Amino acid sequence: MTLTLVTGGTGHLGRDIVDRLVGAGHRVRVFARSPGLRSDIEWAKGDLATGTGLREALRDVDTVINAATCSPIARRGGIRPIDFFRSPSAVDVEGTERLLSLCEDAEIRHVLHVSIVGLEEATLPYARVKLAGERLVRASALSWSIIRAMPFYYLLDRLLSGLAWLPVWPVPTTLFNPVDSSDVADYVVTCAFDGIRGERAEIGGPEDLDLTAFARAYLDARRLHRNILPIGLSEARARGMGFVVSKGVRGRLTWADWLQRNDPGLRRVA
Ligand SMILES: NC(=O)c1ccc[n+]([C@@H]2O[C@H](COP(=O)([O-])OP(=O)(O)OC[C@H]3O[C@@H](n4cnc5c(N)ncnc54)[C@H](OP(=O)(O)O)[C@@H]3O)[C@@H](O)[C@H]2O)c1
Numbered sequence: 001m002t003l004t005l006v007t008g009g010t011g012h013l014g015r016d017i018v019d020r021l022v023g024a025g026h027r028v029r030v031f032a033r034s035p036g037l038r039s040d041i042e043w044a045k046g047d048l049a050t051g052t053g054l055r056e057a058l059r060d061v062d063t064v065i066n067a068a069t070c071s072p073i074a075r076r077g078g079i080r081p082i083d084f085f086r087s088p089s090a091v092d093v094e095g096t097e098r099l100l101s102l103c104e105d106a107e108i109r110h111v112l113h114v115s116i117v118g119l120e121e122a123t124l125p126y127a128r129v130k131l132a133g134e135r136l137v138r139a140s141a142l143s144w145s146i147i148r149a150m151p152f153y154y155l156l157d158r159l160l161s162g163l164a165w166l167p168v169w170p171v172p173t174t175l176f177n178p179v180d181s182s183d184v185a186d187y188v189v190t191c192a193f194d195g196i197r198g199e200r201a202e203i204g205g206p207e208d209l210d211l212t213a214f215a216r217a218y219l220d221a222r223r224l225h226r227n228i229l230p231i232g233l234s235e236a237r238a239r240g241m242g243f244v245v246s247k248g249v250r251g252r253l254t255w256a257d258w259l260q261r262n263d264p265g266l267r268r269v270a
Contacts, residue, residue, distance in 0.1 A: 183251025204246030
């Protein structure tokens with residue numbers, strides 16, 4: 001049986017990818033700083049930022065799915081002034097470079113790298129870091145694929161919940177189509193094994209809605225009463241902030257259904 005290594009397998013997308021791989025009967029190894037307790041997968045302890053454990057993790061591996069990232073915004077669920085000036089590159093650039101070089105040494109058959117839609121026009125430093133990581137993959141001599149995805153619902157949820165203390169929410173009036181990580185994971189796993197390589201069609205969610213509509217749906221679902229102050233943005237500004245509508249593949253789960261499935265009140269009752 002072939003062996004697939006998932007970096008970032010403890011993250012939001014990575015966990016969904018691992019579930020699908022295991023469900024489909026694949027042998028899976030997760031590269032993680034803190035190995036978990038799951039016993040139906042192999043754990044390889046290591047750190048992409050330093051390279052510790054990476055060479056050993058690649059032993060006997062056929063396919064690598066690189067879903068690791070260091071996004072301070074996603075991690076804390078909010079944007080701070082520092083995020084407009086810099087974003088750490090140790091995982092997404094130097095870590096990717098290290099991973100690619102060791103994959104070449106280990107003669108890995110396929111490296112699938114996860115990235116983000118619209119990076120060329122996005123201006124946040126995290127986007128510049130992701131673009132630099134992508135360029136390394138494209139320039140590598142390996143057999144590679146890149147999948148770009150729209151922002152995940154969990155991130156939108158975190159960003160909106162961070163506004164809860166404000167009575168009035170300033171929200172840009174701009175179209176975009178965020179997606180659930182479970183839909184992205186389905187697509188990633190399909191692309192990992194369908195034999196096609198290179199730049200794959202990007203994936204976004206099923207609905208192209210104004211960001212204010214996403215915010216209103218969030219307020220309704222969470223039974224919050226806040227006023228929304230629509231903020232007009234030029235198209236260039238919106239693209240710079242990553243608000244685009246993806247082309248290509250569409251996920252199925254809607255924002256309303258995701259909000260219902262992830263209702264913190266219902267989770268407490270359950
Ligand atoms: N979030 C979005 O909206 C979004 C949208 C489009 C594309 N993407 C892309 O999708 C991928 C996954 O994103 P996500 O939101 O699922 O990420 P996430 O939940 O923040 O998970 C990041 C993963 O990377 C691992 N990681 C971080 N630093 C590491 C290090 N030094 N060494 C090894 N592993 C490390 C984390 O491990 P720990 O458990 O040790 O922290 C975690 O497993 C990324 O490539 C991201 O750019 C994300």
